[in-house]
Amino acid sequence: MKFRDTLSGSLREFVSIKGNRIRLFVCGPTVYDLIHMGNARTFVFFDMLARYLRMRGFEVFYLQNITDVDDKIIKKAEAGNIDWRDVADRYYSEYLTDCLYLGITSVNLHARATNYIDRIISQIRRLIRRGYAYVSDDGVYYDTSKFSDYGKLSKQKLDRIRHGARVDVRESKRKPEDFALWKFSDGHPSWDSPWGKGRPGWHIEDTAITETYFGSEYDIHGGAVDLIFPHHEAEIAQMRAISGRRFLSRYWIHISYLLFDSGNVDKMSKSLGNVVTVRELSRKYSGEELRYFLLNSRYSSELLFSEPILKSSSEGWKRLQKAFSVLSSMDLCNDMACAKYPPFEKVIEAMENNLDSREAIAFLHQLASSVFQGDLSTEDLHRIYHTFLFANGFLGIFRSVSGNTEMIIKQLIELRNRYRKAGKFDVSDDIRNSLMKAGVKIEDSGGDTTWMMIG
RNA sequence: GGAUAGGUGGCAGAGUGGUGAUGCGUGGGACUGCAGAUCCCAUUUAUUAGGGUUCGAAUCCCUACCUAUCCUCCA
The missing domain is CATH 3.40.50.620 (HUPs)
Structure with missing residues (x-):
């Protein structure tokens, strides 16, 4: 390294x-x-x-x-x-x-x-x-x-x-x-x-x-x-x-500095009075989103911050989080240390090269695309999932929920889909809204319904 | 005045000699109860400027301009 x-x-x-x-x-x-x-x-x-x-x-x-x-x-x-x-x-x-x-x-x-x-x-x-x-x-x-x-x-x-x-x-x-x-x-x-x-x-x-x-x-x-x-x-x-x-x-x-674009571009500092506190942002963004934004840059370069920039970064985070959620729900091997499906080397290579977390994240995005495109072998899916888990071990950018919560969410989604099939969309939309309020975003695509934790 | 890091598409931001990653945004299409997401296609000549070295430069050298920062508060 x-x-x-x-x-x-x-x-x-x-x-x-x-x-x-x-x-x-x-x-x-x-x-x-x-x-x-x-x-x-x-x-x-x-x-x-x-x-x-x-x-x-x-x-x-x-x-x-x-x-x-x-x-x-x-x-x-x-x-x-x-x-x-x-x-x-x-x-x-x-x-x-x-x-x-x-x-x-x-x-x-x-x-x-x-x-x-x-x-x-x-x-x-x-x-x-x-x-x-x-x-x-x-x-x-x-x-x-x-x-x-x-x-x-x-x-x-x-x-x-x-x-x-x-x-x-x-x-x-x-x-x-x-x-x-x-x-x-x-x-x-x-x-x-x-x-x-x-x-x-x-x-x-x-x-x-x-x-x-x-x-x-x-x-x-x-x-x-x-x-x-x-x-x-x-x-x-x-x-x-x-x-x-x-x-x-x-x-x-x-x-290096976080520069704040608030009309003028200056480093963010209390003495200049141009700060945005973590506490303030915590009302609108999850800690994982903030980490994603901060780690999606090279530490040795200045990084420009403003709310619109954070927002667009957050859109990118959602895409990765969704891929992670999809992988998590696929019943893949959970043991990252499992020798059968090692994580892709690319993540380690990025980190060994000047702790380039942004390169690691860019690679995760490539993997996410291949997951969304489909047509992956089971082995590839295992390896991709392990790569996500491995990277998340130090990036800390993905949210997951406990087994119990997950079970409840899955059952609600199943229930909702029964109502959808029966054409009772008012009930199914109620369930979707309730889940949304609890921070669970669900999406229907093809015959499947996927879900992820947000906000 | 001295010092440090830089200047890449509409935006953020990689890339240290061999057509420029990644995400966001934008336009079109597919899919869809709705919503959202995703997929496909497009965004056709994006490397501050001017010189130089080289078969070849975002990348190396020189000059200019510009930006952020430090020179005893600072993450």
Whole structure:
């Protein structure tokens, strides 16, 4: 398997550090608001990656941090006159709700920053001892001039950077590119430290968390492209200064932006105020539809979003979902591992080539067409069904229902067809409407009636 | 000013040297109690522009223009 690695800037064959065990870390949200589709793109992608790796036989420990102490959380708490912990708790739980909706099931551990204050302090102490950090009048800062590889990930040449291009430079820093490890503060929240009361800087929480579970080096670090500089640059500087190793993470995967076409085309972000939340969309679209839209693109390319675009994507999703429903109702072998009918290699080939989920989806569409065209051998049908099941294991784009529900639906459809044959269309239409209300869409074609879960 | 990724049909979006995937949309036909879906056919010269390399370029090189993003809030 190969994918684009940010540090080397090229496609690299993936080799794990320790056999079939993979340690994956992905930057999670700052819990001060609901997540939007741009956030979802990153989280859905890494969910797919973790699931895929597991299906390929790797044992993946997927760790994600939750930033639960941050200026934005504090600001929100002050504005609403509530405790900052309540803000963090609430939006953490909203985040988990959205993840559930999006079918994100692969994270082993969500690590909340405030549970790792001791480790954060320990890391800062080690950085100061090794001469990589200094105490200033408003906090403890990392001295970037001591770390020669600073800027390597983002390919920035520090002498060419325009300081303060967007954010004012603090005078308490020795160099503009130095970053805060600890911010002095008496208010809430604050913790005691050897240098004074305060709260951690943003970058140090991640290395504290990864060191706790992974040690100083691990396999894959993921996030969106806006975290490359300075966040991930800072993480590398912190951990490598402490460990003396060549790497923090062996591979870096960055997800490109979701652009929002709302008249102007910009990246979707809270600070630009052009967000569409997952919660909002959940009223009109299923989590599977949203996943389909997000995974039907290459992670390394920008993806354009607008409601009309999502809607047309959704039409494509319905076609695939229908094919899946048809296959599910055909009484085919359910055991994906069954050696007699292996899934087509094409799906794996697509994924091995830079995690190209959109190529996998395009192939499923080809299979769907052949299913609709008919004239397939039983063996082909088995293999196609297994390919759908296999792909769905990591794509998570198809809906299915429990055996009991399925039985009831089938019986209702049978009943409806009896009324249809008898010409009692008012009754049969009532049954169809009732099923529709329950999210079951049925269609008559030829002599058969097919059904699928929608909405 | 520096850096990164791009510019492909009406729309979204693949494709790194050998007539351009896939989905949506549009027009026509078949099927159909209705609805919907599906199938068939069509959408006939879609690769930002201009140069260059090559038997051959969306793909490699150069120039220009354009878009998004980063340069210490950000998924």
